[in-house]
Amino acid sequence: MKLGNQGDGGGRPEKILDPEQVIKLEALAAVLTKGQIADYFSMSETTLRAIEARQPEVSDAYKKGRVSQIAGMGSNLITLAKEGNVAANIFYLKTQAGWKEDQPEVQDIPAINIIVDGRATNAPAE
Numbered sequence: 001m002k003l004g005n006q007g008d009g010g011g012r013p014e015k016i017l018d019p020e021q022v023i024k025l026e027a028l029a030a031v032l033t034k035g036q037i038a039d040y041f042s043m044s045e046t047t048l049r050a051i052e053a054r055q056p057e058v059s060d061a062y063k064k065g066r067v068s069q070i071a072g073m074g075s076n077l078i079t080l081a082k083e084g085n086v087a088a089n090i091f092y093l094k095t096q097a098g099w100k101e102d103q104p105e106v107q108d109i110p111a112i113n114i115i116v117d118g119r120a121t122n123a124p125a126e
Contacts, residue, residue, distance in 0.1 A: 015043060017051055022061045029065025037062075 017025065021041065028037050038048040052059040080088035093099040 014054065015047055015051060017041070017055060017058050022055075022057055025058060026061035026065040029062045030069035034062070 025037060025041075028040060032040070034048055035045045038045040041048070043051075052062065077088055077092055081092050090099075
């Protein structure tokens with residue numbers, strides 16, 4: 001029989017990530033979503049978010065891992081663009097400078113009938 005009121009103890013103990021797991025989370029954050037990281041640690045995404053709220057170092061590690069990867073990819077993109085990679089230049093300008101390609105207006109072109117007159121000069125001989 002339970003002693004005390006509902007909410008007074010009992011239930012599952014709170015999950016806590018140890019320092020090694022926090023380091024692993026930072027590395028995983030570069031390539032995985034929070035849901036995938038939660039799966040890696042065998043927990044729900046809700047539990048991972050609760051851990052982030054209780055352990056600020058977990059939230060900081062996630063942010064640091066994401067930012068490091070984005071910065072590295074951004075540097076690679078700029079390097080490719082400066083080396084003359086046209087696709088990298090276009091991608092960069094579309095995402096960072098607001099460039100966009102307008103869709104051409106579709107126009108109906110009427111059909112053209114061509115009639116060859118055999119009396120015309122340079123007409124093929126029959």
